[in-house]
Amino acid sequence: MNDTFEQIQQVLQNCDTIAIGGHQSPDGDAVGACFAMAYALKKQGKRVFVLLEEFAPKYDMIVKKELLLPFEEYTGFAPDAFVALDSGEKQRLGAAEAVFEKARQKINIDHHASNTYFAAYNYVDSNASSASEIVYRFLREFVSLDKEIAAALYAGILYDTAGFRHSSTSPFTMTAAAELMTYPIDANKIYTAFFDSRSFSELKILAKAFDKAQLYFDKAVIYTALSLEEISQCHGSSKEVDGVVNFIKGVENVKIACFLYEKAENEIKASFRCTDGFDVCKLAQCFGGGGHVKAAGCTIYGSIKQAWEKIYQQLEKLF
Numbered sequence: 001m002n003d004t005f006e007q008i009q010q011v012l013q014n015c016d017t018i019a020i021g022g023h024q025s026p027d028g029d030a031v032g033a034c035f036a037m038a039y040a041l042k043k044q045g046k047r048v049f050v051l052l053e054e055f056a057p058k059y060d061m062i063v064k065k066e067l068l069l070p071f072e073e074y075t076g077f078a079p080d081a082f083v084a085l086d087s088g089e090k091q092r093l094g095a096a097e098a099v100f101e102k103a104r105q106k107i108n109i110d111h112h113a114s115n116t117y118f119a120a121y122n123y124v125d126s127n128a129s130s131a132s133e134i135v136y137r138f139l140r141e142f143v144s145l146d147k148e149i150a151a152a153l154y155a156g157i158l159y160d161t162a163g164f165r166h167s168s169t170s171p172f173t174m175t176a177a178a179e180l181m182t183y184p185i186d187a188n189k190i191y192t193a194f195f196d197s198r199s200f201s202e203l204k205i206l207a208k209a210f211d212k213a214q215l216y217f218d219k220a221v222i223y224t225a226l227s228l229e230e231i232s233q234c235h236g237s238s239k240e241v242d243g244v245v246n247f248i249k250g251v252e253n254v255k256i257a258c259f260l261y262e263k264a265e266n267e268i269k270a271s272f273r274c275t276d277g278f279d280v281c282k283l284a285q286c287f288g289g290g291g292h293v294k295a296a297g298c299t300i301y302g303s304i305k306q307a308w309e310k311i312y313q314q315l316e317k318l319f
């Protein structure tokens with residue numbers, strides 16, 4: 001059951017020190033939603049701290065780094081409230097989960113279908129394109145938006161819809177984006193940074209992943225994977241593998257796309273995408289992960305080969 005925006009705003013009103021956190025390996029939606037919320041609460045006179053893992057430099061344009069709580073200061077930090085954004089479960093907050101536990105008031109605002117309603121106050125809408133879209137709906141009721149808030153929200157919505165392309169893009173999404181564009185934000189610069197530019201190492205990583213791609217189950221499943229060694233051969237890092245899965249899913253006739261990479265030794269991160277009629281959230285949940293019906297992920301411990309074998313066994317039930 002969802003709480004109302006009014007209830008959540010009431011709780012925040014009665015708090016002074018507020019922590020805001022998003023999921024591990026923060027993407028554009030997590031970063032955008034967290035900073036938009038942070039800017040708005042700061043405007044309301046709150047002491048605000050954003051707790052996020054290191055994220056890609058392309059998000060710097062919507063970020064005020066001075067709001068980030070340094071990782072060393074997580075221990076012993078007990079805020080009045082913790083607002084978790086874009087996180088389907090509290091474990092997805094990573095190291096910030098300990099701070100979440102210590103917060104007097106716990107709030108969860110999210111759009112993942114697999115959300116576990118882990119806070120005292122929850123607002124989950126799996127039909128929303130992004131956490132940023134929900135934060136937009138929330139904020140416009142209580143604060144006057146400005147350029148900084150608008151840029152962060154626009155970036156979050158843009159990112160999670162892959163530039164208004166995913167089926168989660170609703171007429172409301174477009175209305176929200178249109179209103180956010182009435183602020184003097186550089187929408188084109190955000191688009192280019194997110195979707196039309198990459199480091200040379202990222203290009204090499206994409207090339208390696210594409211080169212290794214294989215089709216299974218009568219060409220309905222596409223699979224590729226990258227080891228730590230392969231990522232380092234490209235002089236890149238695991239923060240640059242984001243683009244792989246969205247690209248391979250576009251191959252003709254493919255129903256499910258699977259991309260695995262070695263985040264650390266024996267720690268395999270799997271990302272899944274699918275077309276209508278399939279549910280990769282369920283697939284990810286077989287391995288303790290989650291996400292959305294058409295985009296989900298999980299972590300599997302072992303080698304890439306072992307992880308793929310486990311996933312393959314699940315896929316066999318579908319094809």
Ligand SMILES: [Mn+2]
Pocket residue numbers: 029030086111130131160
């Ligand atoms: Mn999201």
